[in-house]
Amino acid sequence: MDLDRTTTTTVFYTDASAYAIGGRVGQDTEQGKYDKPTLFWSRTMKDAESRYWTRELLALVETSFRLPVPGRTNIDRQD
Numbered sequence: 001m002d003l004d005r006t007t008t009t010t011v012f013y014t015d016a017s018a019y020a021i022g023g024r025v026g027q028d029t030e031q032g033k034y035d036k037p038t039l040f041w042s043r044t045m046k047d048a049e050s051r052y053w054t055r056e057l058l059a060l061v062e063t064s065f066r067l068p069v070p071g072r073t074n075i076d077r078q079d
Helices: 055-066
Strands: 010-016 020-028 035-044 074-078
Touching (some): 020 055, 035 055
Parallel strands (some): 010 074
Antiparallel strands (some): 010 020, 020 035
């Protein structure tokens, strides 16, 4: 994992289905044409979690806890 914690914007991509959640973290490149992936993860939800109304929020919270970037600009992008 190549992560620059000082100079670039961190972008969180999250998604949730009826039974699973996941996320991807990327950082903007210097050219600004795309973001460089730095972390991928996914998991199956527990039975109680699958009944949450805010499954996308659960995915965002878990993604941000896996890669905390305090004091930096963070952007959440969802489908």
